[in-house]
Amino acid sequence: MLHTNETILLNQLKKGERKAFDQLYERYWLLCCEAAYKRLSNQEQAEDIVQNIFVRLWINRATLDISNIHNYLMVAVRNGVLDYYKQHKHATVFQENFDEMLSETAMPDNILDAKELMELTYAFGETLPAKRKKIFLLHICGKYSTSEIAVRLKLSQKTVQNQIRTSLIELKERIALFLF
């Protein structure tokens, strides 16, 4: 139902019906603003990005080929955030979070987050050129030993091993493969 509705709205938007545009705004502004805010921690910047997106949506309505407005907007917010970051690198939470991710003290207070952080850190390591990757994996990913996670999260090593076994073992194997 919702889907059909949106197909109709998108068609109307293409034809230049402002009411369809208004309805799409009503449905999605909050989702867009919240998504941008989560990355920037600044309401004004978040809203500026969303303003930009909706203005462009209207201006380019005739030429845009959107099949799924939700996906379109989410990708637009992502690009808006990344583009904002590109312009204002050192003063954003987007980068601070990256620094924190690599810092020695970064350790979320639950296993799921720890696992995610670990995977994310590893995914970054993967993007580095060979030599730097080696150093990165040794020094940064090296902090994720099961015993250390267990101590920091005040859990038994057994629990940690069981819960994040797969990713950690996989990670270690890949590091080992890479190093030797």
Next chain:
Amino acid sequence: MSKPEYREDFNQLIERYLEGKASETEKKFVEKYYQSFEKRTGIYNQLSDAEKEAAGRNLKAKIDASIDGNSNKKVFFLKSTLFFAVSAAASIIFILAGGYYIFNSKFSAKVIPVQLTAKHVNKEDILPGVKKATLTLDGGENIVLDSAQNGILARQGNTAITNINGALSYTGKNDGPVRYNTLTTQKGQQYPLTLSDGTEIFLDASTSIRFPVAFSGNDREVTINGRAYFHVAENKAMPFYVIKGDRKVRVYGTQFNVSAYDNEKDIKVTLVQGSVQVSNGKKATMITPGQQAVLSIGNEDIKVIEHADVEQAIAWKNGIISMHHADMSDILKEIERWYDVEVVVNGALPHKDFYFSVSRNVNLTDLLRIFEIYHIKYKIDAQNRKLTVNP
């Protein structure tokens, strides 16, 4: 194993992603990294339905204004906020400052990860500052400003004073006698201002700026008490001066931050772009971008910090509380100003080196988690706006 060395990799990665040149592995990381923010607490879900509606309406009004004012053009439209007045040149300075981190071991301190989750407003919490100020007209009349009023507030001679979307601006030419207005922010307030020559000034909390409604004569002079970020419109024929007592900053078309609070012994001028001359009545010196001039009371020498922490000096303007190698008294002063609280300290403050950044939008209890990390006890009395610290 310093982390900042990976920043450049990260930044390049984002640029490649935006240009569509990223590899699959790189795309995967960027998208995963972006996604990892999803579980954070947002801000809109904490607003009441009425506030949410108002936010949605305001944004829609801006969108409509952009569309209807630009219906004939293709994709160009003006960004409205002062935040975006920071030009590309300013970003270059940020990058230089970043480079400095890499080479100076002093900055390899650990970043304290502050998990700002589960944010909720309770009775014992204090909200951050807001966009608000008081304008005092030439005749002494006071007008309280916020984002609510839109349109022309008053006229002073040939100058019109308008307040649109929470930004005050002056337009018009001088006609005869010079009239002065004063814009004042209390604790917990900030406000943007555009002077009649196009100069943009962003006032932080507890700040006042006195300025002519229109400039005439050979100079443009404004006086300051507090902290503000300046983006001065270039006019070689009329130099711009920022004045506090006998301390003076002469500006040659540029962007810089001035921190000149009465309760702080130093006046700090941090240059982002262009060039300025600072003087204290006895001595004068020029500074270049990335430098900070420090004028201390009772010291006629002007200290120039060669590689200043520009990022920290202007973080407030970008909505961030940034403390790099700060001690507790600095942090408490900042809290007093931005959260409009009285701070009471029982006992001696420990000598600790704080290093963190958090959004200026967080509630006081969230900010004070920094103290929890350091095992510093505190109590908030929200009703009397009082923060008691027991180090």
